[in-house]
Amino acid sequence: MSYQVIARKYRPQSFQDLVGQDHISQTLINALKADRFPHALLFSGTRGVGKTSSARVLAKTLICPNSQDFKPCNQCTACQDITNGSHMDVIEIDGASNNGVDSIRELRETVGYMPSSGKFKVYIIDEVHMLSTSAFNALLKTLEEPPAHVIFIMATTEAQKIPITILSRCQRFDFRRISTRLIQSHLEKICKAENVKFDQEALWTLARLADGSMRDSLSLLDQVINFTNAQVTLEKVTDVLGITDRNLLASTLKSLIDRDLSAIVQTIEKIFSSGYDPIVFCQNLLEEIRHLLFVKVSEKPTELLDLSDGEIQSLKQLSSNVSQEDVHLLFDMCLKGAQDLMRAQSPRIVLEMLLMRMAQAPRIEDIDSFVSGGQDKPITKPSGPTRVEHKPVDSKSAIAQALQATKASAVEVKKSHSTLSSSTLVSDVRVLTPDLGDSKRSDVGTPTSETSIVFNKDKSLSENWISFVERSKKIVPSVGALLEHSALSYLDGNRMVLSVPEKEKFFYEQLKDSKQALKVKDLVQKIWNLNVHLTVQTHVETEATTVSPQAVKIQQEKTSAQQTREQVENHPAIQNLQKTFKGKIHNIREL
Secondary structure, eight states: OOOOHHHHHOOOSGGOOOOHHHHHHHHHHHHHTTTTOOOOEEEEEEEESSSSHHHHHHHHHHHTOOBBBTOOOOOHHHHHHHOOOOOOOOOEETTSSSSHHHHHHHHHHHHSSSSSSSOEEEEETTGGGGGHHHHHHHHHHHHHSTTTTTTEEEEEEEEGSSSSSHTTSSSSEEOOOHHHHHHHHHHHHHHHOOOOOOHHHHHHHHHHHHHHHHHHHHHHHHHHHHHSSSSHHHHHHHHHTTTTOOHHHHHHHHHHHEEEEEEEHHHHHHHHTTOOOOOHHHHHHHHHHHHHHHHHHOOOOTTTHHHOOOEEEEEEHHHHTTTTHHHHHHHHHHOOOOOHHHHHHHHHHHHHHHHHHHHTOOOOOOOEEEEETTTTTTOOOOOSSSSSOOOOOOOOHHHHHHHHHHHHHHHHHHHHTOOOOOOTTTTOOOOOOOOOOHHHHHTTTOOOSSTTOOTTOOOOOOOOHHHHHHEEEEHOOHHHHHHOOEEEEETTTTTTEEETTTTOOOHHHHSSSSHHHHHHHHHHHHTTTTEEEEEEEEOOTTTTOOOOOHHHHHHHHHHHHHHHHHHTTTTTHHHHHHHHHTOOOOOOOOO
Protein backbone atom coordinates (compact mmCIF):
# COMPACT_ATOMS: atom_id res chain seq x y z
CA MET A 1 0.00 0.00 0.00
CA SER A 2 1.50 3.34 -1.02
CA TYR A 3 0.67 6.96 -0.35
CA GLN A 4 -0.98 7.31 -3.76
CA VAL A 5 -3.24 4.36 -3.01
CA ILE A 6 -4.17 5.76 0.42
CA ALA A 7 -4.76 9.25 -0.96
CA ARG A 8 -6.92 8.04 -3.84
CA LYS A 9 -8.85 5.56 -1.75
CA TYR A 10 -9.63 7.93 1.11
CA ARG A 11 -9.82 11.29 -0.65
CA PRO A 12 -13.09 13.20 -0.08
CA GLN A 13 -15.93 11.93 -2.28
CA SER A 14 -18.46 14.54 -1.15
CA PHE A 15 -18.62 17.69 0.95
CA GLN A 16 -19.56 15.57 3.95
CA ASP A 17 -16.16 13.83 3.72
CA LEU A 18 -14.14 17.01 4.09
CA VAL A 19 -12.29 16.92 7.44
CA GLY A 20 -12.21 20.12 9.46
CA GLN A 21 -13.73 22.35 6.74
CA ASP A 22 -17.39 22.38 7.74
CA HIS A 23 -17.66 26.15 7.32
CA ILE A 24 -16.81 25.81 3.61
CA SER A 25 -18.91 22.71 2.95
CA GLN A 26 -22.04 24.27 4.44
CA THR A 27 -21.56 27.55 2.56
CA LEU A 28 -21.19 25.84 -0.81
CA ILE A 29 -24.16 23.51 -0.25
CA ASN A 30 -26.37 26.44 0.78
CA ALA A 31 -25.30 28.38 -2.32
CA LEU A 32 -26.21 25.41 -4.54
CA LYS A 33 -29.58 25.01 -2.86
CA ALA A 34 -30.43 28.71 -3.24
CA ASP A 35 -29.19 28.79 -6.86
CA ARG A 36 -26.80 31.60 -5.91
CA PHE A 37 -23.60 29.89 -6.91
CA PRO A 38 -20.72 32.23 -7.93
CA HIS A 39 -18.99 31.87 -11.26
CA ALA A 40 -15.47 32.26 -9.75
CA LEU A 41 -14.19 30.83 -6.48
CA LEU A 42 -10.81 31.11 -4.77
CA PHE A 43 -9.74 28.36 -2.36
CA SER A 44 -6.84 29.52 -0.19
CA GLY A 45 -5.06 27.82 2.67
CA THR A 46 -1.95 25.93 3.71
CA ARG A 47 -0.83 22.76 1.95
CA GLY A 48 -2.73 19.52 2.33
CA VAL A 49 -5.99 20.85 3.78
CA GLY A 50 -8.26 19.81 0.88
CA LYS A 51 -8.35 22.71 -1.60
CA THR A 52 -7.92 20.70 -4.82
CA SER A 53 -9.98 17.80 -3.48
CA SER A 54 -12.81 20.21 -2.68
CA ALA A 55 -12.60 21.63 -6.21
CA ARG A 56 -13.04 18.15 -7.67
CA VAL A 57 -15.91 17.37 -5.31
CA LEU A 58 -17.59 20.60 -6.37
CA ALA A 59 -17.09 19.73 -10.05
CA LYS A 60 -18.64 16.28 -9.52
CA THR A 61 -21.55 17.85 -7.64
CA LEU A 62 -22.26 20.20 -10.57
CA ILE A 63 -21.83 17.63 -13.36
CA CYS A 64 -22.92 14.25 -11.89
CA PRO A 65 -26.32 13.28 -13.42
CA ASN A 66 -27.18 11.10 -10.40
CA SER A 67 -26.42 13.70 -7.73
CA GLN A 68 -28.93 13.71 -4.88
CA ASP A 69 -29.03 16.44 -2.25
CA PHE A 70 -25.86 17.79 -3.88
CA LYS A 71 -23.99 14.60 -3.13
CA PRO A 72 -22.41 12.94 -6.21
CA CYS A 73 -22.87 9.21 -6.69
CA ASN A 74 -19.14 8.60 -7.39
CA GLN A 75 -20.18 5.56 -9.47
CA CYS A 76 -21.16 7.01 -12.83
CA THR A 77 -18.80 7.57 -15.73
CA ALA A 78 -18.72 11.33 -15.17
CA CYS A 79 -17.66 10.96 -11.51
CA GLN A 80 -15.01 8.38 -12.39
CA ASP A 81 -13.60 10.55 -15.18
CA ILE A 82 -13.41 13.60 -12.91
CA THR A 83 -11.66 11.53 -10.25
CA ASN A 84 -9.15 10.30 -12.81
CA GLY A 85 -8.73 13.77 -14.33
CA SER A 86 -9.97 12.77 -17.78
CA HIS A 87 -13.37 14.46 -18.00
CA MET A 88 -13.68 16.77 -21.00
CA ASP A 89 -15.72 19.41 -19.15
CA VAL A 90 -13.40 19.62 -16.11
CA ILE A 91 -10.12 21.21 -17.16
CA GLU A 92 -7.35 21.21 -14.56
CA ILE A 93 -4.53 23.69 -15.15
CA ASP A 94 -1.31 23.75 -13.14
CA GLY A 95 -0.52 27.41 -12.59
CA ALA A 96 3.09 26.64 -11.70
CA SER A 97 3.96 25.08 -15.08
CA ASN A 98 1.42 26.93 -17.26
CA ASN A 99 1.96 30.41 -15.96
CA GLY A 100 2.47 32.22 -19.25
CA VAL A 101 0.04 34.42 -21.10
CA ASP A 102 -0.22 31.90 -23.95
CA SER A 103 -1.85 29.32 -21.67
CA ILE A 104 -4.45 31.82 -20.55
CA ARG A 105 -5.14 32.90 -24.13
CA GLU A 106 -5.80 29.28 -25.00
CA LEU A 107 -8.17 29.09 -22.05
CA ARG A 108 -10.04 32.17 -23.28
CA GLU A 109 -10.48 30.58 -26.70
CA THR A 110 -12.04 27.41 -25.28
CA VAL A 111 -14.26 29.14 -22.70
CA GLY A 112 -16.91 29.93 -25.26
CA TYR A 113 -17.53 26.29 -26.24
CA MET A 114 -20.53 24.63 -24.61
CA PRO A 115 -19.99 21.61 -22.31
CA SER A 116 -20.04 18.18 -23.98
CA SER A 117 -22.53 16.90 -21.41
CA GLY A 118 -24.27 18.47 -18.48
CA LYS A 119 -24.80 22.14 -17.76
CA PHE A 120 -21.38 23.35 -16.68
CA LYS A 121 -17.77 23.47 -17.75
CA VAL A 122 -15.40 23.74 -14.78
CA TYR A 123 -11.86 25.17 -14.90
CA ILE A 124 -9.66 24.27 -11.92
CA ILE A 125 -6.48 26.40 -11.78
CA ASP A 126 -4.10 25.08 -9.12
CA GLU A 127 -1.35 27.30 -7.63
CA VAL A 128 -2.92 30.29 -9.35
CA HIS A 129 -0.56 32.71 -7.59
CA MET A 130 2.25 31.43 -9.88
CA LEU A 131 0.69 33.06 -12.96
CA SER A 132 2.59 35.96 -14.45
CA THR A 133 1.30 39.50 -14.46
CA SER A 134 0.42 39.34 -18.15
CA ALA A 135 -1.40 36.05 -17.59
CA PHE A 136 -3.47 37.62 -14.80
CA ASN A 137 -4.31 40.54 -17.06
CA ALA A 138 -5.42 38.15 -19.80
CA LEU A 139 -7.60 36.24 -17.30
CA LEU A 140 -9.16 39.38 -15.89
CA LYS A 141 -11.76 40.04 -18.61
CA THR A 142 -12.86 36.41 -18.70
CA LEU A 143 -13.37 36.37 -14.94
CA GLU A 144 -15.38 39.56 -15.09
CA GLU A 145 -17.87 38.43 -17.74
CA PRO A 146 -17.67 34.64 -18.18
CA PRO A 147 -20.24 32.58 -20.10
CA ALA A 148 -23.11 31.30 -18.00
CA HIS A 149 -21.95 27.69 -18.30
CA VAL A 150 -18.37 28.30 -17.01
CA ILE A 151 -17.23 27.94 -13.39
CA PHE A 152 -13.70 28.95 -12.34
CA ILE A 153 -12.19 27.35 -9.23
CA MET A 154 -8.74 28.64 -8.30
CA ALA A 155 -6.58 27.19 -5.53
CA THR A 156 -3.56 28.82 -3.88
CA THR A 157 -1.38 28.65 -0.81
CA GLU A 158 -0.36 32.32 -1.08
CA ALA A 159 -3.43 34.45 -1.64
CA GLN A 160 -1.49 37.65 -0.91
CA LYS A 161 0.35 37.26 -4.22
CA ILE A 162 -2.83 37.42 -6.28
CA PRO A 163 -3.68 40.86 -7.72
CA ILE A 164 -6.53 42.65 -6.02
CA THR A 165 -8.31 42.95 -9.36
CA ILE A 166 -8.58 39.15 -9.49
CA LEU A 167 -9.56 38.82 -5.83
CA SER A 168 -12.39 41.31 -6.22
CA ARG A 169 -14.00 39.13 -8.92
CA CYS A 170 -13.96 35.91 -6.84
CA GLN A 171 -15.61 34.58 -3.75
CA ARG A 172 -12.79 33.65 -1.39
CA PHE A 173 -12.91 30.58 0.86
CA ASP A 174 -10.14 30.21 3.44
CA PHE A 175 -9.37 26.61 4.38
CA ARG A 176 -8.28 26.18 7.98
CA ARG A 177 -5.47 24.08 9.32
CA ILE A 178 -6.91 20.76 10.44
CA SER A 179 -6.65 20.16 14.18
CA THR A 180 -4.39 17.41 15.46
CA ARG A 181 -7.33 15.67 17.10
CA LEU A 182 -9.27 15.47 13.82
CA ILE A 183 -6.21 14.20 11.93
CA GLN A 184 -5.60 11.54 14.56
CA SER A 185 -9.22 10.43 14.38
CA HIS A 186 -9.06 10.19 10.57
CA LEU A 187 -5.82 8.19 10.68
CA GLU A 188 -7.42 5.83 13.17
CA LYS A 189 -10.33 5.19 10.78
CA ILE A 190 -7.92 4.46 7.92
CA CYS A 191 -5.86 2.06 10.04
CA LYS A 192 -8.98 0.18 11.11
CA ALA A 193 -10.23 -0.01 7.54
CA GLU A 194 -6.87 -1.34 6.33
CA ASN A 195 -6.42 -3.77 9.28
CA VAL A 196 -3.29 -1.98 10.47
CA LYS A 197 -2.36 -2.46 14.13
CA PHE A 198 -1.60 0.83 15.83
CA ASP A 199 -0.97 2.60 19.12
CA GLN A 200 -2.92 5.74 19.96
CA GLU A 201 0.27 7.56 20.94
CA ALA A 202 1.84 6.69 17.59
CA LEU A 203 -1.09 8.18 15.66
CA TRP A 204 -0.99 11.30 17.87
CA THR A 205 2.68 11.70 17.02
CA LEU A 206 1.98 11.42 13.28
CA ALA A 207 -0.88 13.92 13.57
CA ARG A 208 1.33 16.44 15.38
CA LEU A 209 4.08 16.09 12.81
CA ALA A 210 1.56 16.76 10.01
CA ASP A 211 1.14 20.29 11.42
CA GLY A 212 -2.45 20.71 10.23
CA SER A 213 -2.00 18.99 6.84
CA MET A 214 -4.03 15.87 6.12
CA ARG A 215 -1.91 15.06 3.07
CA ASP A 216 1.30 15.16 5.14
CA SER A 217 -0.24 12.86 7.73
CA LEU A 218 -1.17 10.30 5.05
CA SER A 219 2.35 10.44 3.65
CA LEU A 220 3.85 9.88 7.11
CA LEU A 221 1.43 7.05 7.81
CA ASP A 222 2.38 5.36 4.55
CA GLN A 223 6.08 5.66 5.41
CA VAL A 224 5.60 4.15 8.86
CA ILE A 225 3.37 1.32 7.56
CA ASN A 226 6.00 0.32 5.02
CA PHE A 227 8.71 0.35 7.68
CA THR A 228 6.80 -1.48 10.41
CA ASN A 229 4.96 -4.00 8.25
CA ALA A 230 1.49 -2.68 9.19
CA GLN A 231 2.26 -2.35 12.92
CA VAL A 232 2.32 1.31 13.88
CA THR A 233 3.85 1.74 17.35
CA LEU A 234 5.30 4.80 19.04
CA GLU A 235 8.77 3.28 19.23
CA LYS A 236 8.83 2.47 15.52
CA VAL A 237 7.42 5.86 14.59
CA THR A 238 10.20 7.47 16.59
CA ASP A 239 12.84 5.30 14.90
CA VAL A 240 11.69 5.71 11.31
CA LEU A 241 11.01 9.45 11.47
CA GLY A 242 13.96 10.37 13.68
CA ILE A 243 11.93 12.39 16.16
CA THR A 244 12.29 12.78 19.92
CA ASP A 245 10.66 10.10 22.03
CA ARG A 246 7.74 11.56 23.97
CA ASN A 247 8.53 9.33 26.93
CA LEU A 248 12.07 10.70 27.02
CA LEU A 249 10.72 14.26 27.03
CA ALA A 250 8.33 13.42 29.86
CA SER A 251 11.07 11.79 31.95
CA THR A 252 13.39 14.75 31.31
CA LEU A 253 10.73 17.20 32.46
CA LYS A 254 10.06 15.16 35.59
CA SER A 255 13.77 15.07 36.44
CA LEU A 256 13.98 18.86 36.02
CA ILE A 257 10.97 19.42 38.28
CA ASP A 258 12.37 17.06 40.94
CA ARG A 259 15.83 18.67 40.57
CA ASP A 260 17.24 15.17 40.17
CA LEU A 261 20.74 15.71 38.81
CA SER A 262 21.61 12.00 38.59
CA ALA A 263 18.51 11.32 36.46
CA ILE A 264 19.45 14.20 34.17
CA VAL A 265 22.88 12.69 33.62
CA GLN A 266 21.22 9.44 32.52
CA THR A 267 18.87 11.41 30.27
CA ILE A 268 21.82 13.10 28.58
CA GLU A 269 23.32 9.71 27.85
CA LYS A 270 20.05 8.50 26.29
CA ILE A 271 19.74 11.63 24.14
CA PHE A 272 23.08 11.21 22.44
CA SER A 273 23.10 7.42 22.35
CA SER A 274 19.79 7.59 20.44
CA GLY A 275 21.24 10.10 17.99
CA TYR A 276 18.82 12.95 18.70
CA ASP A 277 19.66 16.40 17.38
CA PRO A 278 20.39 18.67 20.40
CA ILE A 279 18.63 21.64 18.78
CA VAL A 280 15.52 19.61 17.97
CA PHE A 281 15.48 18.10 21.46
CA CYS A 282 15.73 21.55 23.09
CA GLN A 283 12.88 22.88 20.95
CA ASN A 284 10.73 19.87 21.83
CA LEU A 285 11.54 20.38 25.52
CA LEU A 286 10.45 24.01 25.24
CA GLU A 287 7.13 22.87 23.81
CA GLU A 288 6.73 20.31 26.60
CA ILE A 289 7.31 22.97 29.27
CA ARG A 290 4.67 25.10 27.55
CA HIS A 291 2.26 22.17 27.67
CA LEU A 292 2.97 21.79 31.40
CA LEU A 293 2.09 25.42 32.10
CA PHE A 294 -1.14 25.29 30.07
CA VAL A 295 -2.21 22.11 31.85
CA LYS A 296 -1.55 23.75 35.22
CA VAL A 297 -3.41 27.02 34.60
CA SER A 298 -6.24 25.89 32.32
CA GLU A 299 -9.43 24.17 33.43
CA LYS A 300 -9.90 22.62 29.96
CA PRO A 301 -6.42 21.88 28.58
CA THR A 302 -7.79 19.51 25.92
CA GLU A 303 -9.21 22.53 24.08
CA LEU A 304 -5.84 24.29 24.02
CA LEU A 305 -3.34 21.48 23.49
CA ASP A 306 -3.05 18.87 20.75
CA LEU A 307 -2.22 16.08 23.18
CA SER A 308 -3.72 12.74 23.96
CA ASP A 309 -5.69 12.23 27.16
CA GLY A 310 -2.89 10.07 28.57
CA GLU A 311 -0.27 12.79 28.07
CA ILE A 312 -2.50 15.46 29.58
CA GLN A 313 -3.10 13.27 32.63
CA SER A 314 0.65 12.74 33.07
CA LEU A 315 1.29 16.47 32.83
CA LYS A 316 -1.42 17.13 35.43
CA GLN A 317 0.40 14.87 37.87
CA LEU A 318 3.67 16.69 37.20
CA SER A 319 2.06 20.12 37.54
CA SER A 320 0.92 19.35 41.09
CA ASN A 321 4.55 19.36 42.23
CA VAL A 322 5.64 22.65 40.69
CA SER A 323 4.63 26.30 40.92
CA GLN A 324 3.85 28.53 37.95
CA GLU A 325 6.89 30.67 38.71
CA ASP A 326 9.10 27.59 38.65
CA VAL A 327 7.73 26.62 35.21
CA HIS A 328 8.45 30.13 33.93
CA LEU A 329 12.02 29.88 35.20
CA LEU A 330 12.58 26.55 33.44
CA PHE A 331 11.09 27.92 30.22
CA ASP A 332 13.29 31.03 30.29
CA MET A 333 16.41 28.94 30.90
CA CYS A 334 15.50 26.52 28.11
CA LEU A 335 14.72 29.37 25.70
CA LYS A 336 18.09 30.99 26.40
CA GLY A 337 19.77 27.60 25.93
CA ALA A 338 18.00 27.06 22.60
CA GLN A 339 19.36 30.39 21.37
CA ASP A 340 22.86 29.43 22.51
CA LEU A 341 22.60 26.08 20.71
CA MET A 342 21.97 27.89 17.42
CA ARG A 343 25.38 29.58 17.69
CA ALA A 344 27.34 26.83 19.42
CA GLN A 345 30.22 25.02 17.72
CA SER A 346 29.61 22.04 20.01
CA PRO A 347 25.83 21.75 20.59
CA ARG A 348 26.23 18.60 22.68
CA ILE A 349 28.27 20.35 25.38
CA VAL A 350 25.86 23.28 25.46
CA LEU A 351 22.86 20.96 25.87
CA GLU A 352 24.59 19.00 28.64
CA MET A 353 25.40 22.14 30.60
CA LEU A 354 21.91 23.52 30.00
CA LEU A 355 20.13 20.47 31.39
CA MET A 356 22.41 20.27 34.42
CA ARG A 357 21.98 23.98 35.09
CA MET A 358 18.19 23.61 34.89
CA ALA A 359 18.35 20.62 37.26
CA GLN A 360 20.19 22.77 39.80
CA ALA A 361 18.03 25.87 39.39
CA PRO A 362 16.69 27.37 42.62
CA ARG A 363 13.06 27.08 43.52
CA ILE A 364 10.94 30.13 42.76
CA GLU A 365 7.67 30.74 44.54
CA ASP A 366 5.38 33.76 44.66
CA ILE A 367 5.29 35.66 47.96
CA ASP A 368 1.55 35.09 48.50
CA SER A 369 2.04 31.34 48.43
CA PHE A 370 5.10 31.69 50.66
CA VAL A 371 3.24 33.73 53.27
CA SER A 372 0.27 31.37 53.19
CA GLY A 373 2.56 28.45 53.93
CA GLY A 374 2.33 26.97 50.43
CA GLN A 375 -0.78 24.96 51.28
CA ASP A 376 -2.07 25.13 47.73
CA LYS A 377 1.28 24.31 46.11
CA PRO A 378 3.00 21.28 47.59
CA ILE A 379 6.61 21.62 46.43
CA THR A 380 8.93 18.66 46.77
CA LYS A 381 12.36 19.26 48.19
CA PRO A 382 15.06 19.20 45.51
CA SER A 383 17.48 16.32 45.75
CA GLY A 384 20.30 18.22 44.06
CA PRO A 385 22.35 21.08 45.52
CA THR A 386 20.94 24.59 45.71
CA ARG A 387 22.55 27.95 45.14
CA VAL A 388 22.16 29.04 48.76
CA GLU A 389 25.37 28.10 50.61
CA HIS A 390 24.37 29.42 54.03
CA LYS A 391 22.29 27.56 56.55
CA PRO A 392 18.72 27.70 55.30
CA VAL A 393 15.65 28.45 57.34
CA ASP A 394 14.52 25.40 59.33
CA SER A 395 11.07 25.11 57.82
CA LYS A 396 9.17 26.99 55.18
CA SER A 397 5.92 26.59 57.07
CA ALA A 398 7.55 27.98 60.22
CA ILE A 399 8.71 31.04 58.33
CA ALA A 400 5.26 31.46 56.86
CA GLN A 401 3.69 31.32 60.32
CA ALA A 402 6.20 33.87 61.56
CA LEU A 403 5.40 36.18 58.67
CA GLN A 404 1.71 35.82 59.41
CA ALA A 405 2.38 36.73 63.03
CA THR A 406 4.42 39.74 61.89
CA LYS A 407 1.61 40.80 59.61
CA ALA A 408 -0.92 40.50 62.44
CA SER A 409 1.29 42.50 64.81
CA ALA A 410 1.78 45.19 62.19
CA VAL A 411 -1.98 45.45 61.77
CA GLU A 412 -2.35 45.83 65.53
CA VAL A 413 0.25 48.60 65.51
CA LYS A 414 -1.68 50.38 62.78
CA LYS A 415 -4.94 50.03 64.68
CA SER A 416 -3.36 51.31 67.89
CA HIS A 417 -1.98 54.38 66.11
CA SER A 418 -5.36 55.13 64.64
CA THR A 419 -6.82 55.40 68.16
CA LEU A 420 -3.99 57.45 69.69
CA SER A 421 -4.91 60.84 71.02
CA SER A 422 -3.15 63.78 69.53
CA SER A 423 -2.04 64.73 73.04
CA THR A 424 0.56 61.91 72.91
CA LEU A 425 2.12 63.44 69.81
CA VAL A 426 2.14 67.15 70.66
CA SER A 427 3.00 69.03 73.80
CA ASP A 428 0.15 69.71 76.12
CA VAL A 429 -0.98 73.29 75.74
CA ARG A 430 -2.69 74.98 78.63
CA VAL A 431 -6.10 76.36 77.74
CA LEU A 432 -6.39 80.01 78.53
CA THR A 433 -9.86 79.98 80.01
CA PRO A 434 -11.81 82.91 78.68
CA ASP A 435 -13.04 85.18 81.41
CA LEU A 436 -16.45 85.74 79.93
CA GLY A 437 -18.54 85.70 83.08
CA ASP A 438 -20.84 82.90 84.22
CA SER A 439 -23.45 83.49 81.59
CA LYS A 440 -20.97 83.67 78.74
CA ARG A 441 -19.01 80.72 80.06
CA SER A 442 -22.11 78.63 80.01
CA ASP A 443 -22.68 79.63 76.41
CA VAL A 444 -19.34 78.15 75.33
CA GLY A 445 -20.50 74.62 75.78
CA THR A 446 -24.05 75.16 74.63
CA PRO A 447 -24.66 73.97 71.06
CA THR A 448 -26.75 76.27 68.93
CA SER A 449 -27.36 73.91 65.99
CA GLU A 450 -26.84 70.36 64.83
CA THR A 451 -23.35 71.28 63.59
CA SER A 452 -22.06 72.66 66.89
CA ILE A 453 -19.83 70.86 69.37
CA VAL A 454 -18.75 71.59 72.94
CA PHE A 455 -15.44 73.34 73.59
CA ASN A 456 -13.77 70.99 76.08
CA LYS A 457 -11.84 73.07 78.60
CA ASP A 458 -10.18 69.95 79.98
CA LYS A 459 -8.31 69.40 76.73
CA SER A 460 -5.54 71.36 75.12
CA LEU A 461 -6.06 73.96 72.44
CA SER A 462 -4.56 71.58 69.85
CA GLU A 463 -7.02 68.83 70.68
CA ASN A 464 -10.01 71.17 70.55
CA TRP A 465 -8.72 72.70 67.32
CA ILE A 466 -8.39 69.28 65.63
CA SER A 467 -12.03 68.53 66.48
CA PHE A 468 -13.07 71.96 65.24
CA VAL A 469 -11.25 71.53 61.91
CA GLU A 470 -12.77 68.08 61.32
CA ARG A 471 -16.27 69.49 61.90
CA SER A 472 -15.62 72.55 59.72
CA LYS A 473 -14.46 70.33 56.81
CA LYS A 474 -17.93 68.78 56.81
CA ILE A 475 -19.70 72.15 56.85
CA VAL A 476 -17.51 74.24 54.50
CA PRO A 477 -14.89 71.90 52.95
CA SER A 478 -12.88 74.71 51.29
CA VAL A 479 -12.44 76.63 54.55
CA GLY A 480 -11.79 73.44 56.51
CA ALA A 481 -8.97 72.56 54.12
CA LEU A 482 -7.34 75.94 54.82
CA LEU A 483 -7.74 75.65 58.58
CA GLU A 484 -6.09 72.22 58.51
CA HIS A 485 -2.76 73.97 57.88
CA SER A 486 -3.17 76.38 60.81
CA ALA A 487 -2.92 76.00 64.57
CA LEU A 488 -4.93 77.60 67.39
CA SER A 489 -2.25 79.32 69.45
CA TYR A 490 -4.42 81.60 71.64
CA LEU A 491 -8.04 81.82 72.76
CA ASP A 492 -9.03 84.16 75.58
CA GLY A 493 -12.19 86.12 75.89
CA ASN A 494 -13.25 87.17 72.43
CA ARG A 495 -9.72 87.11 71.02
CA MET A 496 -8.65 84.17 68.83
CA VAL A 497 -5.21 83.82 67.26
CA LEU A 498 -4.41 81.36 64.45
CA SER A 499 -0.81 80.56 63.47
CA VAL A 500 0.37 79.37 60.08
CA PRO A 501 3.90 78.03 59.39
CA GLU A 502 6.17 80.55 57.70
CA LYS A 503 6.83 78.33 54.70
CA GLU A 504 3.11 77.99 53.92
CA LYS A 505 2.57 81.54 52.73
CA PHE A 506 -0.30 80.56 50.46
CA PHE A 507 -2.50 79.40 53.35
CA TYR A 508 -1.45 82.43 55.41
CA GLU A 509 -2.53 84.84 52.66
CA GLN A 510 -5.80 82.99 52.18
CA LEU A 511 -6.72 83.15 55.89
CA LYS A 512 -5.72 86.83 56.07
CA ASP A 513 -8.25 87.62 53.36
CA SER A 514 -11.24 89.40 54.83
CA LYS A 515 -13.75 87.08 53.13
CA GLN A 516 -12.05 83.95 54.39
CA ALA A 517 -11.64 85.44 57.87
CA LEU A 518 -15.36 86.20 57.96
CA LYS A 519 -16.12 82.58 57.02
CA VAL A 520 -13.82 81.34 59.80
CA LYS A 521 -15.56 83.57 62.37
CA ASP A 522 -18.96 82.28 61.18
CA LEU A 523 -17.73 78.71 61.63
CA VAL A 524 -16.54 79.49 65.17
CA GLN A 525 -19.97 80.93 65.92
CA LYS A 526 -21.74 77.85 64.52
CA ILE A 527 -19.47 75.20 65.99
CA TRP A 528 -18.28 76.63 69.32
CA ASN A 529 -20.99 79.29 69.74
CA LEU A 530 -18.30 81.95 70.25
CA ASN A 531 -18.18 85.44 68.79
CA VAL A 532 -14.48 86.17 68.44
CA HIS A 533 -12.07 88.68 66.94
CA LEU A 534 -9.74 86.71 64.64
CA THR A 535 -6.03 87.32 64.21
CA VAL A 536 -3.84 85.35 61.78
CA GLN A 537 -0.07 85.25 62.24
CA THR A 538 2.93 83.20 61.13
CA HIS A 539 5.12 81.07 63.38
CA VAL A 540 8.25 78.98 63.33
CA GLU A 541 7.33 75.40 62.62
CA THR A 542 9.31 74.00 65.57
CA GLU A 543 7.20 75.77 68.21
CA ALA A 544 5.43 73.15 70.32
CA THR A 545 2.43 75.33 71.00
CA THR A 546 1.53 75.72 67.35
CA VAL A 547 0.95 72.32 65.81
CA SER A 548 -1.57 72.21 62.97
CA PRO A 549 -3.90 69.22 62.36
CA GLN A 550 -2.00 68.52 59.14
CA ALA A 551 1.30 68.37 61.06
CA VAL A 552 -0.28 66.09 63.66
CA LYS A 553 -1.50 63.77 60.91
CA ILE A 554 1.92 63.62 59.24
CA GLN A 555 3.60 62.97 62.58
CA GLN A 556 1.15 60.16 63.32
CA GLU A 557 1.82 58.54 59.94
CA LYS A 558 5.59 58.75 60.38
CA THR A 559 5.44 57.29 63.85
CA SER A 560 3.12 54.50 62.74
CA ALA A 561 5.34 53.64 59.76
CA GLN A 562 8.47 53.69 61.90
CA GLN A 563 7.00 51.40 64.56
CA THR A 564 5.64 49.06 61.87
CA ARG A 565 9.08 48.88 60.27
CA GLU A 566 10.68 48.16 63.63
CA GLN A 567 8.15 45.39 64.26
CA VAL A 568 8.97 43.75 60.94
CA GLU A 569 12.74 44.22 61.05
CA ASN A 570 13.05 42.92 64.62
CA HIS A 571 11.07 39.77 63.96
CA PRO A 572 13.29 36.65 64.18
CA ALA A 573 11.99 35.19 60.91
CA ILE A 574 12.79 38.36 58.95
CA GLN A 575 16.23 38.59 60.52
CA ASN A 576 16.86 34.96 59.63
CA LEU A 577 15.87 35.59 56.00
CA GLN A 578 18.16 38.63 55.81
CA LYS A 579 21.04 36.65 57.20
CA THR A 580 20.43 33.70 54.88
CA PHE A 581 20.08 35.65 51.66
CA LYS A 582 22.25 38.64 52.66
CA GLY A 583 19.39 40.96 51.77
CA LYS A 584 18.12 44.34 52.89
CA ILE A 585 14.59 45.60 53.38
CA HIS A 586 14.12 48.49 50.97
CA ASN A 587 10.39 49.03 51.30
CA ILE A 588 7.57 47.83 53.53
CA ARG A 589 4.18 48.28 51.97
CA GLU A 590 1.14 49.04 54.10
CA LEU A 591 -0.52 45.83 55.25
